Amino acid sequence: MSFAEDLHQWQGFFTLLGEATASFAGLLFVALALNAERFATNENRHLMLLARQTFFNLMALTAISLLALAPSFAVSSTLGQALIAASGAGIGTCLMAIREEKRVRVDKRPSREYVRAYYGPAIMYGLQLIPAIRMVEGTPNNLSYVSAAAIALLLTSARNAWLLLFLPSK
Numbered sequence: 001m002s003f004a005e006d007l008h009q010w011q012g013f014f015t016l017l018g019e020a021t022a023s024f025a026g027l028l029f030v031a032l033a034l035n036a037e038r039f040a041t042n043e044n045r046h047l048m049l050l051a052r053q054t055f056f057n058l059m060a061l062t063a064i065s066l067l068a069l070a071p072s073f074a075v076s077s078t079l080g081q082a083l084i085a086a087s088g089a090g091i092g093t094c095l096m097a098i099r100e101e102k103r104v105r106v107d108k109r110p111s112r113e114y115v116r117a118y119y120g121p122a123i124m125y126g127l128q129l130i131p132a133i134r135m136v137e138g139t140p141n142n143l144s145y146v147s148a149a150a151i152a153l154l155l156t157s158a159r160n161a162w163l164l165l166f167l168p169s170k
Helices: 003-009 011-034 042-069 076-104 112-137 143-165
Strands: none
Touching: 003 011, 003 076, 011 042, 011 143, 042 076, 042 112, 042 143, 076 112, 112 143
């Protein structure tokens, strides 16, 4: 089976991924609007960092969906190169967020929330590099691995948006 045929079979998944990503981006915007005064304070700067990282994750997923659905990316190496760029940018933003979060965090020990919010996505972007590189090399059947990393990243982003929506009272 050619890559274009394989990609066509995944069209429904990437369409749904884009739709789900848009829904969670909407949830994130609602959370930001409802809690705007809390996000604006220095003592809650870590919340804005989490919102920023979540937004980037959702935009990366949107880009992946659009790239997989674009006819010009029906070539394995082209989609693979785009995924490598997206994954590299994702790892970079995670590392910057980790560094910034360490600066603003009062408790210097990383919590489970911190690990889930920043290290989890960094790992997912890293895992996405493997099938992306294999696509560039011309190895077939890598879309299931891309989809697994995308689902994990979507779930992490949804969880972050949900947590930001229901912040505990001051």
